Amino acid sequence: MTRRTTASCSPNASASEPHLDHDFTVAAYNAHWGIGRYGRAAGVRFDVARVVRDIGADLVVVPEAWRDAEGVSVLDGLEDDGYRIETLEYMRLELRPPRRRRPWSVPRVGSWELGICSRFPVVDRRVVPMGTVWRDAPGPRYALSLTVTIADTRVDITGLHTSSKFWRLAPMQHLLTLRRGLDARELHGGGVHGGGLHGGPQILAGDFNFWGPPVGAVMRGWDRPVRGRTFPSERPHSQIDHVLVRGGIESLGGEVLAATPSDHRPIRARLRLPRGVT
Numbered sequence: 675m676t677r678r679t680t681a682s683c684s685p686n687a688s689a690s691e692p693h694l695d696h697d698f699t700v701a702a703y704n705a706h707w708g709i710g711r712y713g714r715a716a717g718v719r720f721d722v723a724r725v726v727r728d729i730g731a732d733l734v735v736v737p738e739a740w741r742d743a744e745g746v747s748v749l750d751g752l753e754d755d756g757y758r759i760e761t762l763e764y765m766r767l768e769l770r771p772p773r774r775r776r777p778w779s780v781p782r783v784g785s786w787e788l789g790i791c792s793r794f795p796v797v798d799r800r801v802v803p804m805g806t807v808w809r810d811a812p813g814p815r816y817a818l819s820l821t822v823t824i825a826d827t828r829v830d831i832t833g834l835h836t837s838s839k840f841w842r843l844a845p846m847q848h849l850l851t852l853r854r855g856l857d858a859r860e861l862h863g864g865g866v867h868g869g870g871l872h873g874g875p876q877i878l879a880g881d882f883n884f885w886g887p888p889v890g891a892v893m894r895g896w897d898r899p900v901r902g903r904t905f906p907s908e909r910p911h912s913q914i915d916h917v918l919v920r921g922g923i924e925s926l927g928g929e930v931l932a933a934t935p936s937d938h939r940p941i942r943a944r945l946r947l948p949r950g951v952t
Contacts, residue, residue: 696825696947697926698794701731702879702915703940704835707740707781708748710935712908717778720935723751729931729940732793733822737835737881738936739789740781749789757791760799762818764788764835770811786812788880790833794822802832805851807844810837817852817880827875827947829923832856834880845884849892875921875951881938882916889916896920899943900928907933917943922951 705722726734726749739761741747749759764786798821806814819832834852837844856876878896882889890898896918903910910930915938919925926944933939 695949696827697944698733698824698947699731699942699944700831700877700879700917701726701729701734701931701940701942702737702833702881702917703729703734703934704737704881704915704936704938705739705748706779706936706938707738707786709779709781711779711906711937712935715935718935721751722748725934725936725940726752726757726791727755729942731942733831733877733879734791735831735833735879736789736791737833739787741785741787742781743783747787747789749791752791756793758793758796759789759791760796760818760820761787761789762801762816764815765812788818788833788835790818790820790831792820792822792831794824794829797821797823797828802852802855804834804836804848804855807837807839807842807847810839810844815848819856824947827951829875829877829947831877831879834878834882836881836883838883840883845882846888846892849882849884849889853893875923875947876919877923877945878918879916881914883914886913886916889918893918897923897925899925899945900930900941902928902930902941904930904939904941906937907939908937910939915939915941917941919943919945922948924948 708722710716710718739749767781800819802817802819804815817832817834821828821830836848900917904913904915924946928943931940
């Protein structure tokens with residue numbers, strides 16, 4: 675099941691002159707369904723839209739968004755800020771096995787969703803399979819891939835959330851399946867009407883649930899502009915949230931942002947589409 679909402683894009687999203695260098699920002703933020711994880715915030719709902727708004731990126735992937743039983747998403751408030759919101763449902767949380775530890779940390783009802791917030795026009799969307807890992811609650815996992823236009827250039831951004839069962843190498847299984855799907859679509863093309871990638875600039879972002887070096891080994895040919903610890907947010911010791919780029923996108927820098935009530939810290943990459951990239 676997928677849901678989508680549309681809002682007008684910001685004026686500067688398409689006002690740049692074509693074929694000139696264009697700088698933009700991409701972020702990944704695992705919002706933990708909008709429920710605080712540590713200290714006084716533990717178990718308390720927080721404003722995910724406000725956090726994403728403060729991140730201030732042009733494209734933001736939110737792997738653990740949440741839509742309540744009445745159909746209201748934690749990301750809906752961003753429509754007034756010029757974002758278009760595209761979401762993919764991972765599972766109904768009523769069907770998730772009950773947690774023995776910290777049952778308050780996951781909503782009992784509503785939908786777990788993967789979201790992408792875009793200030794740029796969205797001209798296509800696809801769902802890319804990532805495979806199934808044994809006893810992974812959502813069952814088959816998928817990545818959400820959008821084609822956006824930046825300075826008249828088509829750019830693919832794919833948001834993802836791999837399984838946290840790293841002891842089974844579940845993140846690697848999901849990434850290998852995703853890579854095969856992305857490479858096959860790039861090889862065969864297909865454009866908007868064919869449902870395939872166009873072979874141009876591409877971005878991967880989200881919660882990879884695995885460290886940077888093995889992610890880089892699996893996703894050969896992709897650059898990783900953000901380096902820094904993101905998890906757990908209170909005292910981070912590992913980077914498991916990443917932004918990857920290829921297809922002519924230049925990396926201008928990246929950063930791990932300050933902690934929020936979530937258990938992940940947001941990351942943000944500064945990127946550039948050089949002159950002549952199509």
